[in-house]
Amino acid sequence: MASMAQAIRLALHYAEDHLGVTDVLGEDVGLPLGGVFTATQGLKTAWNSPLDERGIIGCAIGLALAGQRPVAEIQFCDYIYNTIDLLKLAGNTCWASNGDWNVPMVVRTPVGSGIRGSIYHSHSFDATMTHIPGWKIVMPSTPLDAYGLLLSACQDRNPVMVLEPKALLRMKGEELIPGEPGDDRVLSKMIDAPLGDRMQWKPQWPDVQAYTVPIGQGKLVRPGTDLTVVSYGRTLPLSVKAAQALESEGISAEVIDLRSLWPYDWEMIRESVKKTGRALYVNEDTEVTNFGEHLVRRTVEELFYELLAPPRLLAGKFLPGIGLADPLEMASVPQLPDVTEAMRALAREQP
Amino acid sequence: MASMAQAIRLALHYAEDHLGVTDVLGEDVGLPLGGVFTATQGLKTAWNSPLDERGIIGCAIGLALAGQRPVAEIQFCDYIYNTIDLLKLAGNTCWASNGDWNVPMVVRTPVGSGIRGSIYHSHSFDATMTHIPGWKIVMPSTPLDAYGLLLSACQDRNPVMVLEPKALLRMKGEELIPGEPGDDRVLSKMIDAPLGDRMQWKPQWPDVQAYTVPIGQGKLVRPGTDLTVVSYGRTLPLSVKAAQALESEGISAEVIDLRSLWPYDWEMIRESVKKTGRALYVNEDTEVTNFGEHLVRRTVEELFYELLAPPRLLAGKFLPGIGLADPLEMASVPQLPDVTEAMRALAREQP
């Protein structure tokens, strides 16, 4: 099964061939590297940009205004913070021009911890991004969702931010992408660039098919009755694992993979929380002015009287960075024991 | 009584003379203008910078590292969004160097709506800023608090962000700044730059005195028993007015001026909400991933079982901008009737 990085590559290939993607631009996305996470290897429209994030986002906006379909990459979301004004501009251009112009661009950027990235390769971007109006924002936790969400993003008439959880980029999926060969080694031979000189290498693309995950649709990953866990990205598989572990303690947790952060599937959350009366939101961004706090707010706003316990947030500590040493990273962002414990505590909480 | 703009000027003057402030830098802060809101007129260390916000924040960091005490101005917070990475850097330098370096800088920037600023002179910055660790963040709603908070900011060994509510900059206070002459016309003659040629003009500074508002301390502006309203900046006086109006309906609202957004006076909020059982958070930043949502989260996290109704947030609509036309601005951010209605509804809410 394809890894998430391979799934992204396949999606972009499909989007180049079928959805009119004209440019995959960013630092080191073209030859010879094909992206620091290999996500853009072999793509025919990939080209290396100058080392200038403002230029990358600016150029993508310009391309989009000119009717192209750019997919821009910011190498790590840690380096996107000098472009927030431009992201806001991309998000307000349609509104500011009263609908005259639209900006059909996609930005992809790896986010989060899990690869020992230290202070500047561990940032999360969901809190900052969900505060910027005019964008759609997605964050897959499986290769197939990455594929399906990217295909949706590349067809949207609005700017779409794709947050790619670094920790999951190399993880293989459990579902085949339509058209993907069943054998991983075969897939790798076809689309992974060889070591050494790649300038002559050409990928052999499998005939992948259209498959879209509509933006705004969550996924009920695991049904349950005692509490609702809503997560996305790196912490989603942890939530599933924790739910599995807690089964033996008689705790039945329902787990929702939000997948789209904006717009998001409130319907799915609401139905679940109405059923369980307990909600835990899990993400790894720092916990002050965090998107999970928005979800907590909405939960109390609309479901207060149906709650059996306060909705909880488990998120990253409010620290200036994630330290490199193992004990530091482990203590800074939610790990499996933290998720398990938070779920257990909420399930058992009594007034 | 001094206006908030005058109070800021007096504070910076005091800080130049007594607290070691070395540089008041920013676009048009020096001669001849003294700031687009007149807040830096007549200051001896004020100097005009190039039109480059990244340069302003970068230079201020460098000055602070070199042992100076810079106070940087970003002309409108709408134009600070290309410097978020640098703000993050200022906030993480002490932590990243394990305490070796500190960054004693102050950044001042006008925020919010209320002057018909349209899309790019109406932004709020409290949500974005409270998500950046390592900073202290204050936002006065009266001239005296502006004075006292600035004096604290200029003595802090850490970066401090001062958010100045545009709508209140020209409002006069109800309390004298220590040393301020009682007569407004006298004060104006002394410290307001004349129209016309100012190159030769020198202010005559009143002998203002030390007065600090400690960072982290809220102010209980109005005691009450039925609900707690926590606000800051432009919406604080609206909350007070609404509370006064609701008195006649038999609703007794306690109003807290948070003043410091980070760290903030949780103690004060907690005691109040414990007493009233109802909490309304009011600000004008856009409402998704909003700092008020953090306060809501903390409220349910710690006080859930003492609440009589869900804590509520009244904030700006999640829109790409604030439109210029009157009906648009009015509909986009909380106005007096909105605050009054939100308070009334919360006070009357029954399960």
Add this chain to the structure above:
Amino acid sequence: MRGRPTLVKEPLPLDSKLLVRMHELMVEARVLEERLIQMYRQGHGYFWIGGPGEEAFNVPLGLLMKKGQGLDFDYLHGHYRQSGTVLALGEDPIGALRQMKSTATDPYSGGRNFASHFSKREWNIVPISSPIEVQYAMAPGTALAQRRHGGEGITIVTGGDAGTAEGDFATCLVWSSRPGSELPILIVVTHNQWGISTAACTQQGCKIIADRGKAFGIQTRTIDGNDPIASYLELQKAMGYVRKERKPFLLEANVSRLYGHSSASGANFVTAEQDCIVEFEKKLEAHGVLTRAEMDQVRARWSEEIAAKARQVRDEPLPEASTIWKHIYAEDR
């Protein structure tokens, strides 16, 4: 009584029909701006900013643009002093009045944005936004699309002198001159010596802004933007180069700022700066292209016409509060 001025013999280097047209548009633009200022003064608008003093450059720019939608035509990434260009493209001045008044009919933003924040997709006029210099970061995008597309369409980006201190100006130079990927882009700086209250000479170690292009191998030129004839000829050359060679050109135009920065600084007429229309009219008169009386008539005609439009706009409704929810996203088609 002043006599008829002696006619200068040597002919002007532009066709007199064109000169008359340029004059007409410059006056139209000036009258429009003066009306906008008046509207501000009378409370029919919250804020004024605009282009009086830049007509001699902006009008020729508009006349020389290839107007239309899509890659075969010119893209304009302008800033808030661009009225002369937009009028020269053929825009009805009523749009600017409507935007000033924030009416629902405002064709550029539906009452949302400040005056002089034009936007017109039909003519490749990218929405003008208030933040200084961001247009320089975006312009390489449309230019890149045009490079790929071929043809003669080019991208034009404009901004002020003080703004070149923002990194985005450098971004534009870097992205426009990548070896083998040079872009068909005309990079314009209108140099009026000011950034709000801050004099250029106190901030700019770079005396000639156009020189910043040289290290990148970009063709550069600094011109007298107060002279519409020089502007026309220089723009023609520069745009011709960009169109044909498909390479960047950096053009710095020295201009005036005739009503100060904006209404925030009073919007009063500044007598110390050269007025391009006065100078041009002297020249037109001296060369017998137009008489004083004819020129007075042009101004009177525009004053009347624009006053009438302003009256029309006065009664137009503001946008409904509920419209804030419109166009956050472009709908699917």
Add this chain to the structure above:
Amino acid sequence: MRGRPTLVKEPLPLDSKLLVRMHELMVEARVLEERLIQMYRQGHGYFWIGGPGEEAFNVPLGLLMKKGQGLDFDYLHGHYRQSGTVLALGEDPIGALRQMKSTATDPYSGGRNFASHFSKREWNIVPISSPIEVQYAMAPGTALAQRRHGGEGITIVTGGDAGTAEGDFATCLVWSSRPGSELPILIVVTHNQWGISTAACTQQGCKIIADRGKAFGIQTRTIDGNDPIASYLELQKAMGYVRKERKPFLLEANVSRLYGHSSASGANFVTAEQDCIVEFEKKLEAHGVLTRAEMDQVRARWSEEIAAKARQVRDEPLPEASTIWKHIYAEDR
């Protein structure tokens, strides 16, 4: 058997004691970096990035710096290839090993930051941070304080070639050259022709990066940063100018990148690029400054010494989890 090389007669332009010292430090830096790479390979660190290939430039830079704390001394706003400079200032290499291993004893970040992210307030070494080019935006701040303070202290900022595409590089040029407020700052670009996998020639329309200073009236120079003697002499001149004239100088040094970008790209030795130590050793030998045997000894000595330090570091503890809460704020004093 290779015979003793013929001695070159004409003397080298630097004192031989200095040459021996420079060689010593260059070897120390190289051995340190090779040890760091080895630690990465053996799992004693998560990530390596560093300066092998830049020793010929970085060592003279460190030797010529005025070392100390405060405005009278030089500030260094470096980047992640600065080990040669830091060692030349007299730093014990064990600090770099500790940072590589993320131990609690890491003197630069307490186990928080990546390798080669030095910080030492005592010597005005501003914390190196990972984002490319932000140091160019901050450096004018320390330089401005020094301009005001007077004396001979200057600010030095360094970064790579690809990074000059960020607007912050332009910001540095703008802020350093304000008329009447010129800053005492040495702006360095180490040009290794690469930004990770991207070749400079594919991105830089600006063939000579130093030329970007010219429009700002900044003195500029492009030098062979692989030659420690040339580097020393050129740095001496440039730093002397900045110290005395209190004006900016932009110095571009062509250097090699001998182990690729970082451990992310394998950290393998690149044979195609010039190795400054090999070249320097040839010269030292040819001029009779050091013999092959002496130089081999230098390397052996450092290899041993640094290996011993690495063994020492191996057993040092990692920071405690609870330390994450330390130093978010500087405590009041």
